[in-house]
Amino acid sequence: MNANGQLDLADPGLLRSQCLIDGEWIDARSAETLAVCDPSNGATIARVTNASQIEAGVAIDAAEAAFATWHHADPSERSRILRAWGELVEEHREDLASLLVTEQGKPMNEARGEIDYARGFIDWFAEEARRIYGDVIPTAPGRRLFVEKHPIGVVAAITPWNFPAAMITRKVAAAIAAGCTVVLKPSELTPLTALALGELAVRAELPSGVLNIVTGMPEAIGAKLTSDPRVRKLTFTGSTKVGKLLAEQCAPTLKRLSLELGGNAPFLIFEDADIEPAIDAVMQSKFRNTGQTCVCANRIYVHDAIHDEFLKGLCAKVESLRIGSGFDERSTQGPLINKAAVEKASRLVEDALRNGASIAFQHDCSPLKNSGTWFPPTIVTGAHEEMAIAKEEIFGPVAVLYRFSDDATAIESANGSASGLASYVATRSPARMLTLASQLEFGMIGINTGQISDPIAPFGGIKESGYGREGSKYGIEEYLDLRTVAIAGLPLPTKLGDDQDCVSALVNHGTTRRG
Ligand code: SIN
Numbered sequence: 194m195n196a197n198g199q200l201d202l203a204d205p206g207l208l209r210s211q212c213l214i215d216g217e218w219i220d221a222r223s224a225e226t227l228a229v230c231d232p233s234n235g236a237t238i239a240r241v242t243n244a245s246q247i248e249a250g251v252a253i254d255a256a257e258a259a260f261a262t263w264h265h266a267d268p269s270e271r272s273r274i275l276r277a278w279g280e281l282v283e284e285h286r287e288d289l290a291s292l293l294v295t296e297q298g299k300p301m302n303e304a305r306g307e308i309d310y311a312r313g314f315i316d317w318f319a320e321e322a323r324r325i326y327g328d329v330i331p332t333a334p335g336r337r338l339f340v341e342k343h344p345i346g347v348v349a350a351i352t353p354w355n356f357p358a359a360m361i362t363r364k365v366a367a368a369i370a371a372g373c374t375v376v377l378k379p380s381e382l383t384p385l386t387a388l389a390l391g392e393l394a395v396r397a398e399l400p401s402g403v404l405n406i407v408t409g410m411p412e413a414i415g416a417k418l419t420s421d422p423r424v425r426k427l428t429f430t431g432s433t434k435v436g437k438l439l440a441e442q443c444a445p446t447l448k449r450l451s452l453e454l455g456g457n458a459p460f461l462i463f464e465d466a467d468i469e470p471a472i473d474a475v476m477q478s479k480f481r482n483t484g485q486t487c488v489c490a491n492r493i494y495v496h497d498a499i500h501d502e503f504l505k506g507l508c509a510k511v512e513s514l515r516i517g518s519g520f521d522e523r524s525t526q527g528p529l530i531n532k533a534a535v536e537k538a539s540r541l542v543e544d545a546l547r548n549g550a551s552i553a554f555q556h557d558c559s560p561l562k563n564s565g566t567w568f569p570p571t572i573v574t575g576a577h578e579e580m581a582i583a584k585e586e587i588f589g590p591v592a593v594l595y596r597f598s599d600d601a602t603a604i605e606s607a608n609g610s611a612s613g614l615a616s617y618v619a620t621r622s623p624a625r626m627l628t629l630a631s632q633l634e635f636g637m638i639g640i641n642t643g644q645i646s647d648p649i650a651p652f653g654g655i656k657e658s659g660y661g662r663e664g665s666k667y668g669i670e671e672y673l674d675l676r677t678v679a680i681a682g683l684p685l686p687t688k689l690g691d692d693q694d695c696v697s698a699l700v701n702h703g704t705t706r707r708g
Contacts, residue, residue: 202288209388210241215255216401232298232528234564244409249417252405256347256374259402275319277397282312294519296383298527311358313648315366322370339678344372346425349418355485357383363663371672384408422446451661456614459607460490463620464498471619472506478643484590488615497598508554528565538589541582550575608634613656
């Protein structure tokens with residue numbers, strides 16, 4: 194930001210405000226726009242197109258038309274374009290990070306980390322584009338049985354505000370690598386990063402219509418994306434409530450779905466844990482993005498024998514956090530995304546206190562309170578499972594401690610949630626590590642670490658945290674259909690030397706058996 198509070202990018206061409214459809218930047222037919230705000234001070238940073246069902250429909254037209262050629266593009270070409278996109282993301286890292294700080298609020302260091310994470314997905318799927326292998330299944334003589342993988346078609350991607358870059362590339366790079374085309378609807382709270390990524394995709398010479406970006410309010414655009422039969426797949430990251438609604442809306446056209454929904458991650462700290470590293474892991478998981486991740490430790494279970502020592506160390510670490518604008522390089526905690534997020538965190542803490550919990554430590558955010566949407570990093574102790582704070586995702590910088598005294602109860606408590614995204618454990622015992630790896634009912638388990646996310650590892654949940662996996666070798670499968678090809682009546686090789694004839698016959702689709 195410059196001294197006038199305006200976005201000051203090294204490459205001002207990255208600041209886009211219109212929708213990207215079929216390679217063109219366009220306004221809504223209604224000419225409506227919506228404000229994008231800086232959560233650290235509430236100021237309007239920019240206005241972007243408020244698209245409707247009309248623009249969503251035009252974007253689907255473009256994606257459908259582009260699919261006809263992108264589907265058949267040489268995988269090496271898809272890979273080359275993705276690599277070029279990744280290189281541009283790297284080249285514009287600082288500008289992209291500044292956009293993230295401005296519209297999302299995360300501290301600059303984390304913003305740079307998110308851009309690297311986002312690029313990691315592009316690079317990963319640039320490689321995977323060339324590794325979409327099928328299978329040959331052994332079968333009877335004179336028959337061949339193949340499994341081919343084909344891109345699903347037009348994909349709608351609806352992405353959240355908490356990782357405005359990485360949640361886009363995790364979906365879009367995989368879809369594009371697979372040969373699909375995309376209509377992306379980024380969060381209305383953080384569209385600027387999405388549009389900058391779109392601008393870089395255009396510069397990387399991604400053919401028109403392969404990536405279309407429609408900005409605006411979710412209801413109208415979502416209704417079109419979920420009901421149009423030409424959209425064959427919906428990928429969504431966001432709340433469980435909205436995920437269920439989207440699944441319902443997709444049911445009449447039976448779209449494939451990937452849903453990365455809410456979590457309620459437990460973090461179990463056993464009596465044999467190394468306390469300092471366990472505290473670091475909790476800090477890493479709980480306070481990343483000011484507590485606004487689906488994989489944040491939401492329930493921290495600490496063994497009685499080490500509870501007080503752990504709490505003392507955690508208080509010291511939380512006290513050392515620095516709250517402030519993400520543009521201040523010393524800040525480690527930014528604002529929450531909006532007023533509703535602050536109200537939710539406040540409601541959950543107040544409910545816990547009313548029901549017998551206490552605050553062990555809380556930062557003083559009062560100097561910041563007059564502007565922006567801040568919530569003080571807080572440690573709550575004495576919580577129990579009947580409290581709302583144990584059942585809902587806090588999505589804020591509140592570390593809530595529960596006590597336990599035996600493994601079986603801890604595992605039962607950890608699993609006692611409808612969510613099943615991430616979980617964490619701190620222990621030195623290899624036996625415990627293996628037991629927990631098999632008994633915790635979650636899509637991801639971090640043992641002695643607060644960080645699982647990595648482009649090379651599958652990310653996703655079970656139970657009400659959704660289904661489908663992103664990143665890793667599994668991520669591309671979400672955008673591919675299997676096609677079984679059974680060929681009968683092929684010539685049988687009878688003796689050495691006949692094989693070549695058989696191959697020619699197969700290539701020429703010959704079906705006559707040689708005599
Ligand atoms: C999320 O919060 O949805 C994603 C977090 C991550 O990728 O680590």
